[in-house]
Amino acid sequence: MRKTFILSVSVLAIFLSGSRLEAKIVLPKVIGHNMVLQRHKDVAIWGSAAKGETVTVSFAGQQKQTVAAADGKWEVKLSPMEASEQPRDMVIAASDTIRLHNILVGEVWLCSGQSNMEYAMRKNSKLFDKVRGSHPATDDLQTANNPNIRIFLVRRKYMAPDSTHQGWDVAAGTPLRDFSAAGYFCAKELYAKLHVPVGMISSAVPGSRIEPWIEKKQLEVSPKLKDGTTLKPLTNDGGDAGKFYETMIRPVIPFTLSGVFWYQGESACFLNETIRYAYKFKTLVNSWRADWKDASLPFYFVQIAPYAYSAAKDVRPHTTENLPEFWESQALALKLPNTGMAVITDLVDSVADLHPGYKWEVGRRLALLALNKTYGMKDIVCNGPIYNGIKIVRDKIEVGFTNTGSGLASRDGKPLTWFSIAGADGKFYPADAVIRNNKVVVASPSVKHPVKVRFGWNEAAQSNFINKEGLPAAPFRSDNPWENVFE
Incomplete structure (x- = not known):
């Protein structure tokens, strides 16, 4: 009997231990140490815990509580805050407690797209001797040391929650090597003009079409033109609809943002897309705005660079006018509210290079759009004619x-x-x-x-x-x- 009792107690202890493990707070990867929170907006903090458990989030003098739903999910909204360069802790407590360190408040942007947005700082560093655009005085990969610029690199296979809460980094040293060059230089320009912390989230995949960045159900539409013409459903074009949305965008929703920078389209130009791309981009903009529950969320995008598509050995023949026709389809997005387009026709050394350098100038031009249109600095000219x-x-x-x-x-x-x-x-x-x-x-x-x-x-x-x-x-x-x- 004594052995049976001891065994039963052991089993009970294991069961209770397992219950406590299940009750632990789980945070998404994007909520962690070193992050930047968006100023002047309600800030979403979310995760999961045991069903019915009370979760308390404390930060910067605020304390917000909620109860985990039947599926364990919970979310609170911190009230709008002023920018702060003071590193502070956030405490998230339920049956256990998580303490996140070194958190700032400022401006947060998401940059996304394909290879030219993914184009890493380590590649940019090799082109430092190029001089077009606002050439930086030093190679930032070697000298960057501003603790008020933070970066978060979305890696599609590593977005599952973990117990380290590491993901955000100061934009310096080894973490900066793999980060988007355009995204970093955009953040650098924003900080130089705004003098508040800047957080940049990069979520980009080389060679990606636009369809993978849009939730599949959003593409199951047949756009109707003003003249009454109805296009075929956008999903007819394939392109792995929703593939990267599910793994690289959904995990950062609803992290509170100031806006989005987008640099993508080369893959669509290879497919000779025009008006259909315009509607896909419109769908992306509108669906992401709905996801973030912000109908006026700014979207600033890059009109892709000159390139010799007509010389490409591709299944589709190209003429020298296919790219201008695609430029035209990109520019149609300017009809949407709170959008802006950075033109980079002058930032190319060779039209045989699909990935031109000068990302410092690409980032600066994206920042000019934000400074003028989002931050109201109307004295800053943000576009060419x-x-x-x-x-x-x-x-x-x-x-x-x-x-x-x-x-x-x-x-x-x-x-x-x-x-x-x-x-x-x-x-x-x-x-x-x-x-x-x-x-x-x-x-x-x-x-x-x-x-x-x-x-x-x-x-x-x-x-x-x-x-x-x-x-x-x-x-x-x-x-x-x-x-x-x-x-």
């Missing part, structure tokens, strides 16, 4: 632009390049283009009665047309077939 209509004056076309900054200019002082015009027959000829009264007047002796104008309408186009702030003009065609049908 963007087409805003034409006026036909006898044998010339007068082209108007927005985002002219302090004036239109030629980067090298030479005549503007990559303009062409056409008459009613639709045949385009290279045209002379001159800046006059902050507009561009275009003409060609080959076209007596021009009706259309195009700029940068070639995959190799790297024009000298800029505003005086040095930002390049966006490619366009006045006969854009999608302008009045996209909605």
